[in-house]
Amino acid sequence: MPPSNPLPPKENALFKRILRCYEHKQYKNGLKFAKQILSNPKFAEHGETLAMKGLTLNCLGRKEEAYEYVRRGLRNDLKSPVCWHVYGLLQRSDKKYDEAIKCYRNALKWEKENIQILRDLSLLQIQMRDLEGYKDTRYQLFMLRPTQRTSWIGFAMSYHLLGDYEMANSIIDAFRTNQMKGPYDYEQSELLLYQNMVLAESGQYERALQHLQKFQNQILDKLSVKETSGEYYLKLKRFKEAEAVYEDLLKRNPENVMYYEKLVEAKQLSSPDEKVAFYDDYKLEYPKAIAPRRLQLTEAYLPVFERLIDEYLRHGLHKGIPPLFVDLRSLYVDESKADTIEKLILQYIDNLAKTGVFSTKPDEVKQPASALLWAYYFAAQHFDYKQDTTKALFYIDAAIEHTPTLIELFIVKGRIYKHAGDPVSAYEWLEEAQAMDTADRYVNSKCARYMLRAGHVKRAEDMCAKFTREGVPATENLNEMQCMWFQTEAAAAYQRLQRWGEALKKAHEVDRHFSEIIEDQFDFHSYCMRKMTLRSYVGLLRLEDVLRSHPFYFRCARVAISVYLRLYQHPLQDVPQTQEPDTENLAPSELKKLRNKQRKAKRKAEQESALAAQVQVKREQHHKARQQQEQGDPEAPQLDELVPDKLARAEDPLEQALKFLQPLRTLAADRIDTHLMAFEIYFRKEKPLLMLQSIKRAWRLDSQNEHLHDCLLRFRTWLDDKQAGLPTGVTTVIDKETQPMFKGRSPQTMAEEFVAGPALRSQRGALWGARALRRLQPAPAPAALALATRLDLPGLSIQGCVEVLESLRAGDFGECEKETEQYVQACRAKFPHALAFKPDAPPADDAQPGDFALDN
Known part of the structure; x- marks a missing residue:
C-alpha cells in the first residue's frame, strides 16, 4: 500500500536513509536526515518523518521528546501504518505490551500484509500468551511467506500450544516432506524430536x-532416543523391551539413579527382598558404582540393612567422603535404620580410637588415621540431626582437636550452634572457616547467610564484597547479579530488626528480578525458532508461565505481605525534627565536643554523598554499555528508585500487599499459607466474599490447620457483628458455604472443641488455640496461658518457643510478667544454647536483642 502522504523523490530518498540509519544504529545521522526533510516548510508536519525522528530520539534516551514527536506524527497521518508501527515500538520499549498490540492492529488496518508488523505482533502475542491471536497471526505469515522455515514452525507451534496436537503434527509432516532437503543435520534432528514430543x-x-524408530537414523541425539523409547515402552507396558533399553543405558552410565528405578519398574519388582537382590546383581556387574549400593539401602530392612549399611559406612569413612551423612539423611525417616546407624558409628569410633580398625574381628585391616576424623564428623552431624546438641558438640570438638585445619569441621560446628538457637556463635564459627580459605566462594556465601540470620546485615554485606565488583557497593552488585538468596535472607533479617523500609526494598528487588526474567524471554521467541531449539523453547514458555511459584518469590512475597499488614495496623509516625542544641549555656569543653561531633557527622555525610554519586555514575555507565550491546531495541524504561522510607510509608499498604499476593493465588494455590495470607488482607479490607473464598480454599487443603482455625473464629465473630448490614444475597451465600466449617457452632464452642482436640497435637496448635480462647474471653484466662506455655507437647522446637515468648511479651495474654519469666527459665533449661532465652544475650551491631532467625 502506498504511503498516505507520499514524499517527492528527493525527500523520499532521505526518508529511506533515515530507515537505514535506524536499522544500523546510526541515530545521529538519522536525526540529521530527518531535520533536512522537516526543515522544508512543505513537509514540516510530515507524519512518518516525525514518527521516525521520535523513534530515533527514543533510542538516544530522550523519551519525552520521542513520545511528543511520534504522537504529533500520528495526529498528522492517522492512516499511516508506519506511524502506528512506530508508536507500537515505543509502547513495546516501555513494556506496555497490550498498548503495543493495539497499535500494531491499527497499523494492519492500513497495510494488512506488512510482514514486519505481523512478525512484531506475533512476538507480542506469544509474550502475552494470547494463543488464539498468535495462531491467527502465524497463519497470515504462513500464507504470505510459505517458503520460509520459520513460517511453518511458528504455524505448527501455535497449534501445539493450543493443544491441537494432530494439526501441529500434520503441519510439521508437510514441512518436513516438502521443504527440508539435503543431509541430515542438527536442525533436522531437533525438528524430529520436537514432532515426537507433540505426538x-x-x-x-x-x-x-x-x-522414533522410523527416524532414529536421522536423529543425532542418540541418548534422547534411547531414554524416550524406554519411557514409551513402560507406558505401553512392553516391559521386556523397556528392560533391554535401560540395561543398555546402564552400561553407558551406571551411576544414573533414574535408570535403576526405571529398570525396577520394567522388571516389575515389588517386594523389598526382590529389589535388594536386584541391586546385588548390579553391584557385582559395576563394582565401582555407588548408585546401586545407595539405592539398596532404601529398600532393605533389618537384619539385611545392618550388613549393607555397615559396608557402605566403612567405605565412606575409609575414603573420607564429606557428604556421607547428607547422602544417608533420607534414611532417618525409619527410626530403626537411624538407630542402627548410630550403633555402628559409635562402635567405629570406639574401635578406631583404641586399635585403628572398624571392629574387633581378627581379619580387620588397619584404617588410615583420617577414618576416625570422618567418623567424628559423621557422628556430630548425626546427633545434631537428632537434636542432641551436647553430643554433637562433643564429637565435632573431638574432630577439630584431631585435625584443626579441616574447614568442613568449622562449618558443621556453626550449623550445630544454628540449630541449637545460637546464631551468633554459628556465624563466628563460619567466619573462622572463611578465614581459613578466603578464596572459597561457597564458604563466603555460607558465612554471609549465617551473619544475616544473626542480624549482622552490614557484616554480611562486607563479607559478600570480597567476591563482588570493586568500586561498587556489594548490595548494588548483588542486586545487579540477581543474587536472590542474599536478598530474601536480607529481607527476613530486616523484618526481624523491624526495619520495615529496608525489608520492603529487598522484597521489591526480588519481585523486579522475576519481572525482568519474564521480560527477557522476549528475545527468545524469534531466536529459538530460527535455531530450531524447539523443545527447549516450549520448556521455557512453560517455565515462564509458572515462574512466580518459585520459592524465592514465595519467601519475598511472604515478608512483604506481613510487613505491609503490620504497617497497616501500626503506621509509621513522622519523625520529629531535632532541635538545635542550646550552645549558649554549654561549658567550653562540652561545646568543643559538640563541634567535633558535628564536624565528624558532616564529613561522614559528605563521604556518603560522594560514594552515592560515584555509584550512580557507574550505574549509568553500566546501563549505557548494556544498552549499546542490545540489538536495535530502544532504551528500556528506568524503574523508580526504591526508597526504604517511602516504601514504609505507603498510602495503601493493603493494595501493595495484594500485588505480591495475586501471583501466589494462581501459582501457589496448593500452599495453605497463600490463602491464609489472602484472608488476613481481605479481613482488614472487610471483603466478606473474598474472606470466604480464602478460608474455603485453605479448608480444602488442610481443615486442621492451626492458623486456619483462628481465621475461622475471627470470620465467625466478624459475621456476628456485621451480618445485619450485609446484602441478603451475600449472607445467603455465606451461610450456605460456611455450614460444613461452622456446623452451627458459636465461636466459643469452636474454640473449646479445638483446644480439647487438635490443639494438643502440637506446640503451634496450642498457641493458636490459647490465643483464640483469650480473644473470646478478654478477662484473665489462666487456662489459655497454661496451654500456650506447655513444654510437653509434640513437635516442641526453639522457634515455636520463641513464638510463644513473643506472644507473651506482645500482650496477647494480658499482664503476665511473672509467667513470662518462668517460661523463659523453663525454656533456658530445655534449650541451654538458645540466645533467645538468655538474659545477657549480646546484641548484634545492627540488631536488637532477641531478633534472631532460628529456622532449621
Whole structure:
C-alpha cells in the first residue's frame, strides 16, 4: 500500500536513509536526515518523518521528546501504518505490551500484509500468551511467506500450544516432506524430536514410538532416543523391551539413579527382598558404582540393612567422603535404620580410637588415621540431626582437636550452634572457616547467610564484597547479579530488626528480578525458532508461565505481605525534627565536643554523598554499555528508585500487599499459607466474599490447620457483628458455604472443641488455640496461658518457643510478667544454647536483642 502522504523523490530518498540509519544504529545521522526533510516548510508536519525522528530520539534516551514527536506524527497521518508501527515500538520499549498490540492492529488496518508488523505482533502475542491471536497471526505469515522455515514452525507451534496436537503434527509432516532437503543435520534432528514430543503429549505413545524408530537414523541425539523409547515402552507396558533399553543405558552410565528405578519398574519388582537382590546383581556387574549400593539401602530392612549399611559406612569413612551423612539423611525417616546407624558409628569410633580398625574381628585391616576424623564428623552431624546438641558438640570438638585445619569441621560446628538457637556463635564459627580459605566462594556465601540470620546485615554485606565488583557497593552488585538468596535472607533479617523500609526494598528487588526474567524471554521467541531449539523453547514458555511459584518469590512475597499488614495496623509516625542544641549555656569543653561531633557527622555525610554519586555514575555507565550491546531495541524504561522510607510509608499498604499476593493465588494455590495470607488482607479490607473464598480454599487443603482455625473464629465473630448490614444475597451465600466449617457452632464452642482436640497435637496448635480462647474471653484466662506455655507437647522446637515468648511479651495474654519469666527459665533449661532465652544475650551491631532467625 502506498504511503498516505507520499514524499517527492528527493525527500523520499532521505526518508529511506533515515530507515537505514535506524536499522544500523546510526541515530545521529538519522536525526540529521530527518531535520533536512522537516526543515522544508512543505513537509514540516510530515507524519512518518516525525514518527521516525521520535523513534530515533527514543533510542538516544530522550523519551519525552520521542513520545511528543511520534504522537504529533500520528495526529498528522492517522492512516499511516508506519506511524502506528512506530508508536507500537515505543509502547513495546516501555513494556506496555497490550498498548503495543493495539497499535500494531491499527497499523494492519492500513497495510494488512506488512510482514514486519505481523512478525512484531506475533512476538507480542506469544509474550502475552494470547494463543488464539498468535495462531491467527502465524497463519497470515504462513500464507504470505510459505517458503520460509520459520513460517511453518511458528504455524505448527501455535497449534501445539493450543493443544491441537494432530494439526501441529500434520503441519510439521508437510514441512518436513516438502521443504527440508539435503543431509541430515542438527536442525533436522531437533525438528524430529520436537514432532515426537507433540505426538507424546497427545497421548499417542504407540505412534510416538513408531515415529522414533522410523527416524532414529536421522536423529543425532542418540541418548534422547534411547531414554524416550524406554519411557514409551513402560507406558505401553512392553516391559521386556523397556528392560533391554535401560540395561543398555546402564552400561553407558551406571551411576544414573533414574535408570535403576526405571529398570525396577520394567522388571516389575515389588517386594523389598526382590529389589535388594536386584541391586546385588548390579553391584557385582559395576563394582565401582555407588548408585546401586545407595539405592539398596532404601529398600532393605533389618537384619539385611545392618550388613549393607555397615559396608557402605566403612567405605565412606575409609575414603573420607564429606557428604556421607547428607547422602544417608533420607534414611532417618525409619527410626530403626537411624538407630542402627548410630550403633555402628559409635562402635567405629570406639574401635578406631583404641586399635585403628572398624571392629574387633581378627581379619580387620588397619584404617588410615583420617577414618576416625570422618567418623567424628559423621557422628556430630548425626546427633545434631537428632537434636542432641551436647553430643554433637562433643564429637565435632573431638574432630577439630584431631585435625584443626579441616574447614568442613568449622562449618558443621556453626550449623550445630544454628540449630541449637545460637546464631551468633554459628556465624563466628563460619567466619573462622572463611578465614581459613578466603578464596572459597561457597564458604563466603555460607558465612554471609549465617551473619544475616544473626542480624549482622552490614557484616554480611562486607563479607559478600570480597567476591563482588570493586568500586561498587556489594548490595548494588548483588542486586545487579540477581543474587536472590542474599536478598530474601536480607529481607527476613530486616523484618526481624523491624526495619520495615529496608525489608520492603529487598522484597521489591526480588519481585523486579522475576519481572525482568519474564521480560527477557522476549528475545527468545524469534531466536529459538530460527535455531530450531524447539523443545527447549516450549520448556521455557512453560517455565515462564509458572515462574512466580518459585520459592524465592514465595519467601519475598511472604515478608512483604506481613510487613505491609503490620504497617497497616501500626503506621509509621513522622519523625520529629531535632532541635538545635542550646550552645549558649554549654561549658567550653562540652561545646568543643559538640563541634567535633558535628564536624565528624558532616564529613561522614559528605563521604556518603560522594560514594552515592560515584555509584550512580557507574550505574549509568553500566546501563549505557548494556544498552549499546542490545540489538536495535530502544532504551528500556528506568524503574523508580526504591526508597526504604517511602516504601514504609505507603498510602495503601493493603493494595501493595495484594500485588505480591495475586501471583501466589494462581501459582501457589496448593500452599495453605497463600490463602491464609489472602484472608488476613481481605479481613482488614472487610471483603466478606473474598474472606470466604480464602478460608474455603485453605479448608480444602488442610481443615486442621492451626492458623486456619483462628481465621475461622475471627470470620465467625466478624459475621456476628456485621451480618445485619450485609446484602441478603451475600449472607445467603455465606451461610450456605460456611455450614460444613461452622456446623452451627458459636465461636466459643469452636474454640473449646479445638483446644480439647487438635490443639494438643502440637506446640503451634496450642498457641493458636490459647490465643483464640483469650480473644473470646478478654478477662484473665489462666487456662489459655497454661496451654500456650506447655513444654510437653509434640513437635516442641526453639522457634515455636520463641513464638510463644513473643506472644507473651506482645500482650496477647494480658499482664503476665511473672509467667513470662518462668517460661523463659523453663525454656533456658530445655534449650541451654538458645540466645533467645538468655538474659545477657549480646546484641548484634545492627540488631536488637532477641531478633534472631532460628529456622532449621
